[in-house]
Amino acid sequence: MNAIDRLVVLFSKLPGIGKKSAGRMAYYILDTDPSYARLLAEQLVNLHEAIKRCSICGSFTEQDPCSICVDISRDSRIICVVERPQDVRVIEESREFQGRFHVLGGLIAPLEGINPGDLTIGPLLNRVRTEDIREVILALNPTVEGDTTALYIQKLLQDAAVAVTRLASGLPVGGELEYADRLTLSRSFRGRVKL
């Protein structure tokens, strides 16, 4: 196994990268100035050292607390609850939300051994109690685990003076009815809006 093969094997471990893509990536690097490979290597080594969790919201950051938690121009009374740090990135890129975040670190999945105690639900309740929170938006995947977790959090918060909402689920924009699965179709019926 030569240096190209070893790089291909490592690249193939990345999500969405098959053997062919990994090969294309390795040859691209070989065809490109070595400074690119060096820069990429530096960033890879640096990544785990530079990135930590925000002690308030739990998302990835270089400075603790993160830039979102300390940004006074954002609405501190709305918390958007997500499963993973990368969900924060997706929502930030949509520029749809101007409040703060809370990363659960997973979804309740008893069959996989993930129980409420494994998630940052306690700290979330604490934030709702101590910060001046008006709304908790549950931005969890519309899956069984997401539904379970949303229901669990909603029940814990039902006596708190806070609105608990969840992202709408239904047909993706630009998608076609024909290709929607039965559950999505069912949700889009139940969640239909008056025009």
Next chain:
Amino acid sequence: MNAIDRLVVLFSKLPGIGKKSAGRMAYYILDTDPSYARLLAEQLVNLHEAIKRCSICGSFTEQDPCSICVDISRDSRIICVVERPQDVRVIEESREFQGRFHVLGGLIAPLEGINPGDLTIGPLLNRVRTEDIREVILALNPTVEGDTTALYIQKLLQDAAVAVTRLASGLPVGGELEYADRLTLSRSFRGRVKL
């Protein structure tokens, strides 16, 4: 820009990797044991140092000459001519060919400023003259540049005692007529075989 963003920017330069895939890759690395990032970084730094060109065929190798050029179990009388070193890998993986290779380093493309003199056509003629070659298989892309290059090499070799062949071009196996472009269809007609 934090360490994740910097890694995403670098990953996005890789062929076939958009911003979303790059993000997924960066978060995967962050979620994975740091030893993976370190190993990947090492291989990246090592790549350009470890890999050189084979002085005979021009493909990428750690030892010069490469393992294919020194493998006496292979048929040294057939040379498969390819555009790039990665084409050698693709053909090797198909296990369809048991001869030797010759990497041109490109295709003739006057509009892009790539002329015959920029390719290893001279060394190819030399190999045909000095080695005991019976057949030269042109495994070049069925594109304008591939056609031009194939014709050019064929003309240079027409007085040599060597068969010059080219990979068949036509409908991809498993593909459907309906989705074939006009040129592919035209080639598959001209190259039709008797059953």
